[in-house]
Amino acid sequence: MSEHMQLSLALCRIGLYTCFRALCCKGPPPPRPEYDVVCIGLMAAGKTSLLSRLCSEGSDRIVPTTGFSIKAVPFPNAILNVKELGGADNIKKYWCRYYQGSQGVVFVLDSASSDEDLEAARAELHSALQHPQLCTLPFLILANHQDRPAARTPNQIKKYFELEPLARGKRWILEGTSTEHMDGVKEVFSQFILLLEDKDTPPARI
Template sequence: MGQILFKSNQKPPYVVLMGLDGAGKTTLLSRLQWGKRMDTSPTVGFNVGTLELARGIALTVWDVGGQGEMRTNWKYYLDDCKALVFVVDGEDRSRLGEAQKALKKVLKEESIKKVPLMVLVNKKDVPNSMTIREVSTQLDLPSNKDRDWEIQACSAYTGLGLQQAFLSVAQLIKKQ
């Protein structure tokens, strides 16, 4: 991983964090930024933060609200993004179909046609959370043949897997 993703005089690559409401996007971003769990409330609009992942590796992450009425605006956050991170609530099987529809709609946007995708299955610390295979199948990720994508499990609550997931996002961007 020792290679530099961006030069110090450049802005870090822009990554969009999306997913249904309640998936844990804001908790995830605050855990990465501050190293601890913060009390959060539903995002109206967006949150933004720069993550220093390692020496020479940073990402600017836009966390976009996931409520139904916000999803119609998701496309406006996609211009110039270098990666899409889609967060799924790994505990909520009842909304996986809704998540699949939302993700498919975003992936059809012309502005992100070749942008890599990272799917994070959040709440891995919760008993009976979905497996990566289960989520991958339900979201039909293997059909994304013209896009680099990965799926990883994580826990915004405990921090499990977050650093590695975003280092993987940085590697996906670098491959482009």
């Protein structure tokens, strides 16, 4: 056997051994942390649509939540177990029964809603921010439906909802969202996960 062939065979053996070691000795990837999050907001704010799109579910499967539902929403660095509560008037009064065990809050509002509905959303957010079981948790506030002509900007929402005085010292993010731009939705959820991990993240962001 020529020296060239012997060298080639040796290199092949080394390559096969390296592949074998990589396959046999590589342990399972470390588990992603999981966080239990409650998602609230008035009816038609878009909670179900946003969560379903994050889970890559088809639009034909999206139906409004009438009671509550739980979705495991995967992200590269974490899994959010999101408990979505329906926003109908006859359900809102029971929201507080589902707050226990939550590690974060997602509040979704329709930024293009009527003034009356926006005022109702404001009242519900204020109530959640001051609730004993939620007041110390990080909040992700989504001004949804930004693709609609009547949508108010996040800065307008921030001013109208008086977030600066009410949420001072709390960990919260306010961001405009739309199901038409899911990359932006995923990015803001990634920022929210940093708050859940309690890393060196500013207490408020808009």
